[in-house]
Amino acid sequence: MTISLAFSQVRQSAMLRGVDANLIHDLFERKQAESPLLLLSRSEIRRNYRTLSQALPRATIHYAVKANNHPTFLDELHSEGCRFEVCSAQEIDATVRAGADINSTIHSHPIKSEREFDQAVAAGIRVFVVDNIDEINKLARYQDISLKIMIRYRINTNTKAVVDLQYKFGCTTDQVSVLAEAIKQTGHEVYGLCFHIGSQCIFSENYVRAIKTASKLITKLEGSGFNIRLLDIGGGFPVEYIDPIMPIDKFCEPIAKALDNHIRPEIEIICEPGRFIAASPVTLVCSVIGKAVRDGKVWYYLDDGLYSTFSGIVYDQCQYPVITDRTGQGKLSVLAGPTCDSFDVMYDGLMIPEHSIGDKVVFPLTGAYCTVSGSEFNSLKRPDYMIID
Ligand SMILES: Cc1ncc(COP(=O)(O)O)c(C=O)c1O
Structure with a gap:
């Protein structure tokens, strides 16, 4: 092109x-x-938020602050009712300055230093992500606070996103139950599951496959007594830079359908777009x-x-x-x-x-x-x- x-x-x-x-x-x-x-x-920020909300009606959007943390992005999105996804203390501070309710912000970095973890907990974040036992061990630090923990898993895909985010993070699906039991031992709540296919993911079938996997994992976890409340389908929604890509409503159609077909309505769905909202x-x-x-x-x-x-x-x-x-x-x-x-x-x-x-x-x-x-x-x-x- x-x-x-x-x-x-x-x-x-x-x-x-x-x-x-x-x-x-x-x-x-x-x-x-x-x-x-x-x-x-500013109008384009709002337009992107609304377009994605319409394309994925079941998903609550948590903007991935890492994509662009300019205060205007955060202010505009906050006033649209958008929530936030953060990965550091500085990002937490930026969302607070924009007026965001910390209770609605999620921290989705699977690997946090103890210092970052402490700062996020002290700031009031309660929803976190883990993908391994060493991260779960850090939860023992928080005895008097109940944290809601999501487990990030990865799936096999035939086609990769432009920026592959399954390379560095995500447990395998057969590790999920073991990690859930380990979280339970710490006294914190196994709250949900999440995946992140990668950034600029132009193949919606990757999301569909990950959602079908989530469905099986949820059934298995619930069979073991866990009450799964949340599925986070990550970010990755693509932008047309140079090569033509599908309009976002068409791209999201199979994803929305897979959520309806495979994830029961009581389970809350969230997504974490960065690029789709911030690029244009x-x-x-x-x-x-x-x-x-x-x-x-x-x-x-x-x-x-x-x-x-x-x-x-x-x-x-x-x-x-x-x-x-x-x-x-x-x-x-x-x-x-x-x-x-x-x-x-x-x-x-x-x-x-x-x-x-x-x-x-x-x-x-x-x-x-x-x-x-x-x-x-x-x-x-x-x-x-x-x-x-
Ligand atoms: C945990 C997490 N969530 C969300 C995003 C945002 O992804 P994107 O900008 O592709 O939507 C990223 C990107 O690195 C991420 O690591």
Whole structure:
């Protein structure tokens, strides 16, 4: 698929639905406009939350704060009634600042330091995730508080998510009963089950398979006297970056059906989307700050790079569409970042028309796993957010 697109072709397209195309037009025109800049649309945050809620009517959404912890995300989502999923003390603090009720927040990191665990319990979190006996042993620290524990399991899939989250976490299904008994011994409650297929999971059959597995595990656990109250189907809901993917309502249809067919109505269902909510509300605007011709390619040096917003290319294995407003014949080009490191190259081999220093280049869908994993390498300033609606 084409990564680089002319602004004139995409100004009406869904790719730019997270930003006002007239604003982008103005930024292309105004060479002096400050950059790098992250345009953030509050209405798009709300739209994504509502769209996913409608597509999965049985699931309560807990936004995965790790995807983008900007206060505007948390404020908008909180006012929509969204709940939160956290994995650290700092994320807990951010949700509290947004006004979230700590009782509704879940902590779903399967491996927590004792310090992180203590901080989360002290803050009032009661729902946690474990996937192994050593983590369960940490529960003995909390004698006077009753915690609700979910067991995270993994399943075999024929097709993987782009970011495989079953590699690092999740017990095998035959370990679930043993872990449940161990939790019972600690005096805490075996509250539910959870899985996380992976991020940018484009195959809904993986969720269906995991839900069918949950059904069997629940029957077995209930046969042993456990009262399972919750199934957490994780995050992973995909975003259309460059390759076309199914609309989210179609993607979720088989998942919603599997929940109805296999999980009895008394069991609460939750999901933990990050990317689906966070990606499209943010659009990165960069400027060309330098230019050189090397080895037959035109190199453009932008004012944001791999060490900052484009860190998602490294850590999230993601590629963002490139939008330019220059016309003319495409030339073999490279887009590199502003640091002194040769590693700081985002796109090598793009065919784009010739650009000049000062030209703007725009990258939509840069809201998830971009800002949060970037750094200030070379002591370069991170881009500011501009709230656009
Ligand atoms: C435990 C957990 N929940 C939710 C998410 C969010 O996943 P996504 O952004 O793919 O929806 C992640 C991502 O790493 C995760 O580890």
